[in-house]
Amino acid sequence: xxxxxxxxxxxxxxxxxxxxxxxxxxxxxxxxxxxxxxxxxxxxxxxxxxxxxxxxxxxxxxxxxxxxxxxxxxxxxxxxxxxxxxxxxxxxxxxxxxxxxxxxxxxxxxxxxxxxxxxxxxxxxxxxxxxxxxxxxxxxxxxxxxxxxxxxxx
Ligand SMILES: [Zn+2]
Numbered sequence: 001x002x003x004x005x006x007x008x009x010x011x012x013x014x015x016x017x018x019x020x021x022x023x024x025x026x027x028x029x030x031x032x033x034x035x036x037x038x039x040x041x042x043x044x045x046x047x048x049x050x051x052x053x054x055x056x057x058x059x060x061x062x063x064x065x066x067x068x069x070x071x072x073x074x075x076x077x078x079x080x081x082x083x084x085x086x087x088x089x090x091x092x093x094x095x096x097x098x099x100x101x102x103x104x105x106x107x108x109x110x111x112x113x114x115x116x117x118x119x120x121x122x123x124x125x126x127x128x129x130x131x132x133x134x135x136x137x138x139x140x141x142x143x144x145x146x147x148x149x150x151x152x153x154x
Contacts, residue, residue, distance in 0.1 A: 002047045007100035011045050021068065025061035028069050031104065036112045038077040040069045040105040049099045050088040052146040062103055069105040079107035083114075090149035 001008045009015035011027050018030040020040055031039040042065045044058040051059065070082045085104040089096035108114065 002100070005047055005100050006098055007041075007043045007102065008047050011043065020072070021065065023061065023065065025058055026065040028065055028105075035104070035114055036079075036107050036109060038073040038079065038107040040073060042066045042069055042103045042105060044101055048101050050096070050101055050149070051086060052088065052149075054101055058101075062101065066103040066105055073105055073107040077107050077109075080110050081108035082106065083108055085117075088149065094149075 001012060006015065010017040010029060017032075020028045020030065022028065025046070026042055026044055028040055028042045031041050042062050044054065044062050046058055048054045048058065054062075066084050070084060073079055074082050083104075083106040085095075085106060086102070087095040087104075091099075106114070
């Protein structure tokens with residue numbers, strides 16, 4: 001536990017939250033600033049700042065709980081879709097504001113205002129191929145490395 005971490009405080013019961021489900025490794029609770037009706041957060045019990053730092057067992061447990069919550073929100077709220085969002089940030093870019101690994105389970109509705117995170121434009125195929133090559137080269141070098149987040153553009 002990290003004493004100044006809001007999500008650690010929720011996991012320990014020090015801070016109140018609307019808990020939805022929990023298991024040995026994870027806790028699922030309602031986001032206090034819901035993007036849509038039924039917005040749930042899934043966190044590992046153990047403090048870890050981001051997905052790069054998580055061990056495989058915690059990450060798999062979070063993924064399994066997120067899948068369960070996806071099923072529940074679709075069923076409970078009759079959502080037309082559900083987005084799973086997991087943000088990681090060094091604090092300067094990205095959308096992570098609480099630095100305890102979490103997955104957002106976002107029910108989507110036909111009239112919600114969230115929009116899309118994907119681009120409707122198709123990129124230059126050479127740029128996509130180059131990005132794939134860069135990833136493969138990096139991954140072959142050390143497939144399980146956990147690099148720190150960069151504060152500068154690549
Ligand atoms: Zn924490």
